[in-house]
Amino acid sequence: MRITVLGSGYVGLVAGTCLSVLGNDVICLDLDELKIEKLRQAVLPIYEPGLDSNVAEMVKVGRLRFTSKYEEGVAHADIIFVAVGTPQAKNGAADLSFIRAAAAGVGRHLVKKSIIVIKSTVPVGTAHMVKEIVEGELASRQRTDVQFAVVSNPEFLREGNAIQDFMRPDRIVIGSDDAWAVEIMRRIYAPLSRNHDKLLVMSPRSAELTKYASNAMLATRISFMNELSRFAEAAGGNIEDVRRGIGEDSRIGRHFLYAGAGYGGSCFPKDVRALVSAGRSLGIDMSILAAVDTVNNQQKTILFEKIASFFASRGGLKGKTIAIWGLAFKPDTDDVREAPSLALIERLLSAGAQVRAYDPIAVHTAKTALGSTDLVTFCSSAYEALAGADALALVTEYREFRTPDFDRIAASLTEKAVFDGRNLYARADLEAAGLHYFDIGRGNGV
Ligand SMILES: NC(=O)C1=CN([C@@H]2O[C@H](COP(=O)(O)OP(=O)(O)OC[C@H]3O[C@@H](n4cnc5c(N)ncnc54)[C@H](O)[C@@H]3O)[C@@H](O)[C@H]2O)C=CC1
Numbered sequence: 001m002r003i004t005v006l007g008s009g010y011v012g013l014v015a016g017t018c019l020s021v022l023g024n025d026v027i028c029l030d031l032d033e034l035k036i037e038k039l040r041q042a043v044l045p046i047y048e049p050g051l052d053s054n055v056a057e058m059v060k061v062g063r064l065r066f067t068s069k070y071e072e073g074v075a076h077a078d079i080i081f082v083a084v085g086t087p088q089a090k091n092g093a094a095d096l097s098f099i100r101a102a103a104a105g106v107g108r109h110l111v112k113k114s115i116i117v118i119k120s121t122v123p124v125g126t127a128h129m130v131k132e133i134v135e136g137e138l139a140s141r142q143r144t145d146v147q148f149a150v151v152s153n154p155e156f157l158r159e160g161n162a163i164q165d166f167m168r169p170d171r172i173v174i175g176s177d178d179a180w181a182v183e184i185m186r187r188i189y190a191p192l193s194r195n196h197d198k199l200l201v202m203s204p205r206s207a208e209l210t211k212y213a214s215n216a217m218l219a220t221r222i223s224f225m226n227e228l229s230r231f232a233e234a235a236g237g238n239i240e241d242v243r244r245g246i247g248e249d250s251r252i253g254r255h256f257l258y259a260g261a262g263y264g265g266s267c268f269p270k271d272v273r274a275l276v277s278a279g280r281s282l283g284i285d286m287s288i289l290a291a292v293d294t295v296n297n298q299q300k301t302i303l304f305e306k307i308a309s310f311f312a313s314r315g316g317l318k319g320k321t322i323a324i325w326g327l328a329f330k331p332d333t334d335d336v337r338e339a340p341s342l343a344l345i346e347r348l349l350s351a352g353a354q355v356r357a358y359d360p361i362a363v364h365t366a367k368t369a370l371g372s373t374d375l376v377t378f379c380s381s382a383y384e385a386l387a388g389a390d391a392l393a394l395v396t397e398y399r400e401f402r403t404p405d406f407d408r409i410a411a412s413l414t415e416k417a418v419f420d421g422r423n424l425y426a427r428a429d430l431e432a433a434g435l436h437y438f439d440i441g442r443g444n445g446v
């Protein structure tokens with residue numbers, strides 16, 4: 001099928017590439033001309049394992065192209081996927097200005113019967129809004145003869161595992177009341193749900209809410225465990241044992257129960273807040289999700305509090321140097337949006353400390369996010385970050401941090417302290433090397 005994907009950010013690029021791998025003829029469109037120019041030269045705007053080789057192959061076989069022109073993109077397509085950003089507005093709600101602009105762009109150029117598929121995460125009622133915008137544009141062009149359907153098809157991929165998640169989804173949600181559009185969507189996704197019907201058809205509003213409900217549930221599990229980790233630390237208990245103890249209950253399940261330095265990323269924080277905000281507009285008090293956000297904001301300060309408490313009896317943090325391992329909000333991505341590392345670095349700098357940071361992938365994005373400062377030195381290896389540092393904070397659980405040389409860490413750090421924001425290490429290993437060790441909720445409050 002001929003598909004155009006609006007937005008060549010994370011989701012647009014992954015979806016466009018995977019849809020072309022599935023045999024479709026795809027154009028990825030973005031208003032950012034520099035991004036499009038680079039994509040044409042096979043320079044990707046994001047780091048995602050396996051994406052570059054798939055893009056290169058699809059471009060080579062001619063099933064994937066890039067443009068910044070709506071006229072070209074809309075004329076090409078039978079199906080238009082909308083994957084533009086829906087960032088957080090100042091009041092916490094989802095900012096729909098990119099969605100509105102994309103809908104208007106489609107309406108201005110639509111010439112044949114098409115399906116508009118909303119992949120972006122959008123509030124309940126957005127499919128209806130998009131329909132009205134497109135109808136308005138068609139009316140002003142006196143082209144009300146052009147038929148179209150709007151489908152809600154939220155995306156559930158995770159960064160760092162995006163291609164696998166797109167190609168082997170747990171489920172595919174299709175929100176549509178239009179039998180013709182549903183049939184076309186079934187055909188597009190047929191290769192991904194061949195053996196077992198993973199396609200769930202529902203109303204557009206239910207599909208839109210399903211996406212927020214999914215992210216909100218996952219964020220709730222994390223905040224729940226983070227809150228319990230503080231309880232375990234205060235009361236004397238080990239959150240990792242508790243995690244295993246509850247995760248074996250099949251009604252609870254093992255996934256997404258890891259306490260840590262707080263959740264980050266481009267979606268959980270903004271989507272939880274958007275749902276709280278949408279509830280407020282409807283007169284519904286979303287008190288559970290408001291608490292999920294509050295707990296997470298507190299959790300993002302926990303490493304700083306442990307570090308500040310340790311240094312309080314050692315002359316304070318002023319003039320101290322803290323090494324940081326991991327800047328991305330999770331491993332295998334260069335995304336630092338809402339990353340716990342940024343919250344930690346801001347607090348350390350405010351307290352008068354300096355930072356030596358290392359991340360195998362995300363240094364360039366962290367530099368942009370932090371702006372120019374002499375107080376943060378970006379290093380090219382984990383051990384280089386330790387040179388001249390007083391303590392180490394581990395924020396992102398990259399594989400390469402799993403089994404470090406603890407004797408070497410101890411020899412490098414002046415105050416010999418390790419703050420483990422992901423419960424990656426065994427206390428006995430660090431203490432054997434003469435290190436002070438602080439984790440999240442495993443029974444060692446500072
Ligand atoms: N990043 C992720 O892992 C996931 C994101 N989502 C949702 O997908 C949507 C997109 O997210 P990302 O890809 O992360 O955003 P992004 O910010 O990486 O990319 C959005 C792209 O849209 C482009 N754009 C803006 N207005 C446009 C317009 N009118 N026409 C064409 N292009 C336009 C921007 O230039 C940018 O390249 C959001 O709603 C997000 O919540 C859903 C699942 C996973």
Ligand SMILES: O=C(O)[C@H]1O[C@H](OP(=O)(O)OP(=O)(O)OC[C@H]2O[C@@H](n3ccc(=O)[nH]c3=O)[C@H](O)[C@@H]2O)[C@H](O)[C@@H](O)[C@@H]1O
Pocket residue numbers: 121155156157158159160215218222255256257258259260261262263264265266267268329330
């Ligand atoms: O809507 C989205 O954008 C996506 O948001 C998340 O995906 P992502 O943000 O890429 O990453 P996750 O793996 O979910 O991790 C999010 C954050 O939670 C943290 N986390 C995760 C799991 C856990 O047990 N504990 C925990 O603290 C991670 O460190 C990370 O900061 C969802 O998992 C995807 O299904 C969804 O499509």
